[in-house]
Amino acid sequence: MKKTLLFSALLATALGQAHAQSGLKPVINQAADAIESKVIAWRRDLHEHPELGNQEFRTAGIVAEHLKKLGYEVQEKIAVTGVVGVLKGGKPGPVVALRADMDGLPVTERVDVPFKSKVTTEFNNQKTGVMHACGHDSHVAILMGVAEVLASVKKDLAGTVKLIFQPAEEGVYTGGTFGANRMVEEGVLENPKVDAIFGLHINSQTEVGTIRYRPGATMAAVDQLTIKLKGKQTHGANPWSGVDPIVTASQIVMGLQTIVSRNVNITENPAVVTVGAIHGGIRYNIIPESLEMIGTIRTFGDEQQALVHRRIKEISNHIAESAGAKADVEIGIGYPATVNDPALTDKMIPTLEALAGKDKVLITPVATGAEDFSYFQKKIPGFFFFLGGMAKGKSPYDVAPHHTPDFYIDESGFTLGVKSLSHLVVDYMAMNAPQVSSPKTKKTAK
Ligand SMILES: [Zn+2]
Numbered sequence: 111m112k113k114t115l116l117f118s119a120l121l122a123t124a125l126g127q128a129h130a131q132s133g134l135k136p137v138i139n140q141a142a143d144a145i146e147s148k149v150i151a152w153r154r155d156l157h158e159h160p161e162l163g164n165q166e167f168r169t170a171g172i173v174a175e176h177l178k179k180l181g182y183e184v185q186e187k188i189a190v191t192g193v194v195g196v197l198k199g200g201k202p203g204p205v206v207a208l209r210a211d212m213d214g215l216p217v218t219e220r221v222d223v224p225f226k227s228k229v230t231t232e233f234n235n236q237k238t239g240v241m242h243a244c245g246h247d248s249h250v251a252i253l254m255g256v257a258e259v260l261a262s263v264k265k266d267l268a269g270t271v272k273l274i275f276q277p278a279e280e281g282v283y284t285g286g287t288f289g290a291n292r293m294v295e296e297g298v299l300e301n302p303k304v305d306a307i308f309g310l311h312i313n314s315q316t317e318v319g320t321i322r323y324r325p326g327a328t329m330a331a332v333d334q335l336t337i338k339l340k341g342k343q344t345h346g347a348n349p350w351s352g353v354d355p356i357v358t359a360s361q362i363v364m365g366l367q368t369i370v371s372r373n374v375n376i377t378e379n380p381a382v383v384t385v386g387a388i389h390g391g392i393r394y395n396i397i398p399e400s401l402e403m404i405g406t407i408r409t410f411g412d413e414q415q416a417l418v419h420r421r422i423k424e425i426s427n428h429i430a431e432s433a434g435a436k437a438d439v440e441i442g443i444g445y446p447a448t449v450n451d452p453a454l455t456d457k458m459i460p461t462l463e464a465l466a467g468k469d470k471v472l473i474t475p476v477a478t479g480a481e482d483f484s485y486f487q488k489k490i491p492g493f494f495f496f497l498g499g500m501a502k503g504k505s506p507y508d509v510a511p512h513h514t515p516d517f518y519i520d521e522s523g524f525t526l527g528v529k530s531l532s533h534l535v536v537d538y539m540a541m542n543a544p545q546v547s548s549p550k551t552k553k554t555a556k
């Protein structure tokens with residue numbers, strides 16, 4: 111009897127909290143609609159003033175000031191320019207993180223908009239424009255919007271929100287760790303310990319109003335390949351007197367093609383091995399002593415990655431050996447695969463479907479690009495999705511892809527972004543609300 115009563119009480123509490131949280135959605139939607147023009151204005155300002163990785167000083171300043179004004183506990187200069195804002199809701203519950211990346215790219219903008227970037231810089235010894243050519247300006251503006259929306263319902267939030275504004279997603283060329291990896295190293299997922307993380311990427315080739323996602327492996331792990339080949343130099347007229355690294359490199363390039371076609375189980379996940387450059391030789395009648403090949407490797411899981419790396423080494427070393435040459439294979443490890451936690455994805459998709467409409471939430475093929483959101487997902491369950499940023503009626507084949515001078519984002523998709531992230535937060539909190547309502551019960555975040 112007592113047990114039944116207790117159970118009923120618990121159930122009532124859980125249901126009550128879930129109900130209270132879902133009751134927040136109309137308020138959240140109203141708040142998100144009301145600040146649409148502000149979000150667009152923030153984005154235009156950020157777009158006009160893009161900053162490269164680890165140089166997002168102006169952006170970080172705007173974000174920090176905004177969060178402080180809203181009453182967030184703010185930490186700055188994490189992983190160089192990162193900003194973290196913590197908002198403690200009025201009720202106990204889990205800690206949910208949301209992430210936006212802040213950096214632009216060395217691309218010269220060609221789009222004719224009033225807020226076109228005129229910023230220039232020197233990059234890799236070349237003069238170049240700087241542009242938000244991946245849409246990270248949208249991410250920052252959307253998350254600033256979410257910050258404001260969630261602050262307005264603070265007392266009803268059953269848990270804590272941690273907003274992570276991250277630098278250098280596109281990488282830096284100064285060595286060392288950076289971006290999400292460095293933020294994790296500097297403890298961004300601790301104090302308070304984060305239970306789950308959500309993030310989105312605007313997409314220039316997905317129609318406004320549409321959300322795309324994939325359970326499990328979504329974006330690739332990216333590793334960099336360098337093969338140094340040493341042969342024996344000789345006169346081009348007497349190849350038999352030397353060991354030709356050019357012929358050996360050609361065999362290796364062909365041999366590497368068999369990794370994807372003959373070693374990888376492509377019914378599970380694709381993989382890519384690309385040789386992007388071969389540098390060697392100086393004159394038509396000299397067989398050079400050595401050459402260097404560089405390339406990129408894309409894989410979608412730890413096991414597959416290990417297999418591809420192993421086969422690259424075996425093939426390169428043994429072909430070189432068979433020619434009497436020596437191969438020195440180096441694989442630089444880059445971002446891990448972006449893997450959506452299957453259980454978390456399953457739980458959260460109904461939230462996005464209820465918001466955008468079932469027919470507007472679509473499963474997307476794997477992408478062979480990479481995204482350093484993966485570093486958060488390596489530590490805690492995370493879910494990353496793509497938000498439509500292409501004007502309605504356009505074809506994805508006619509619009510500019512990311513990282514190009516004509517890259518363009520239709521701003522009418524932002525409000526769905528603000529609502530998506532906010533709804534994910536309140537629904538996750540409702541699903542993970544504490545099970546015992548007694549005020550004496552000590553609660554610890556899991
Ligand atoms: Zn990018």
Ligand SMILES: [Zn+2]
Nearest residue numbers: 244246279311
């Ligand atoms: Zn990006």
